[in-house]
Amino acid sequence: MQVRSDVPLATLTTLGVGGPAERLVEVTDAAELVAAVRDADEAGRPLLLLGGGSNVVAPDEGWPGDVVWVRSRGIAQRGAELEVQAGEPWEAVVAHAVAAGLAGIEALAGIPGSTGATPVQNVGAYGQEVAQVVTAVRVWDRAEKRERTLTNAECGFAYRDSRLKRDPGRFVVLTVGFALVESAVSRPVGYAELARALGLELGEVAPLAAVREAVLGLRRGKGMVWDPADPDTRSAGSFFTNPVVPAERAVEGCPGWPAGDGAVKLSAAWLVQSAGFGRGTRRGRVGTSPRHSLALTTEPGATAAELLAFADDVVAAVQNRFGVTLEREPTAVRP
Template identity: 40%
Template structure:
């Protein structure tokens, strides 16, 4: 029987064979997985949720790939308005945000429509429309491969920053198993993102009902081509391929004067629009980057894979785009998807 491929486990559908694949469907499966991996004398496996933010190597992975497919939400009442929500790592983030909206629980409504699993969300402090995981994460449980035991980490210990965390900066050490969020039964969090306020027809700092914000975010994401669909020309993608780059105040002033959107992230850092920078130097939706690799028909910042694409070619395309932007503007773009597997 041929080895399963990493391509079958990722949304880009690129990547070579994995020597072993273990699917974790229930929390009780984890102890067996750790024992099996230990018997193979592996240090740590490649861990995937939905594979929506990764580029898997054409060479594959000589070892075990773990697919985190655990599901479940447990809500614990803290007081009259506060609820602690513990979620299994494999639970789809879209399902969690929809559940929270149905329960009128605020704090995650702007994260609706983001693909991937709940366990993957703290790794890059997933965020959108002015909201991010660090706003509501209370603590999480994770397997520490270096220490060989389970650990509970409060939010502060996770070192969550703009699209970054201790898990992202030290890949391979941690496998997140559950995440607990503290949500409130109240109107939505104050709207801080201008395009969302415009979508809702409300001023900044307004607090509409959670369900209204959820619907507005989904509508805006759909119109901008930000929803991952299983079929169609944009089905094979990894979302936005670059982080919005940090810029100095001087750069921000210069860029704003030429029409580039500039915003301040949750850490107080000025950031420019990566998509605008790509279009500024000539790239457009539908543009062919390399063999089998194009900008999405809806947005330049999403690259889609087609027949003839390879993981190596995709990674090289990101390097080429970043180089072209830096030559033209002096600003460095950093890829958002994580590379997994054996890379030269």
């Protein structure tokens, strides 16, 4: 376990904003992770967990306590089941599954961040989400001061949401279990843009590697595959989730998809662009990506305050024009 002082959070997040961490505690396995969390809790120091740093807006004033940087690694495979350490980069898990002939997460390629964050956010893209394949999430329960294993049902998954997200700070993810399917081909492709890229009809299948490469290509075209050398990827991916509204409140002209129970999921990208924040809209050192209006990007020296003010203006513009409230996808951390 390595402890350092005054490490800028900007250097640990894909958005590149955030002041210094009073104590940065780097852990490399589940036991160290539990020990670091218990140490902070018993000492009464404020605690912030950080994995890949791809879904967080870190505070400009930094963090006045412990930032536990989760760097645990490991993928254990038993047949079609995987148990993955929380700090394992998510893209490495997708690559492992594809190489091993395991279907179920091939469309989730290129998503930045660590595996431990995937059940918290119920990460999803191109017609797949981890709620479809998560079997168990082993956690440290800070309220009960014990290890627990949450089943899929106990995780309370919803669209980009889970029980772990709704009860922030309580559950520290240690490992995540996934049940995949032994197959040389993908699960049926259920996303029109991906089907077009593969030359398929909706519901058809393709070799696992072909699906992964097609997804990576689509994401790169939108600046959503993390590359430190590419300024267009200084983002948290999609900054807003697609809003789900009653069907009678659907916006004319806005692409939408059935969301069950008489609801429709609207295209946040269309709403943002139509409210006056198209690709490449800049305000100082922050703005929308020139490749995708849902990705808010920063330039060197940008602050969290600048970024969040811009995001608030986007939300207000969409609300004023369409009566729809956008929700942020990344978490804005407050000390």
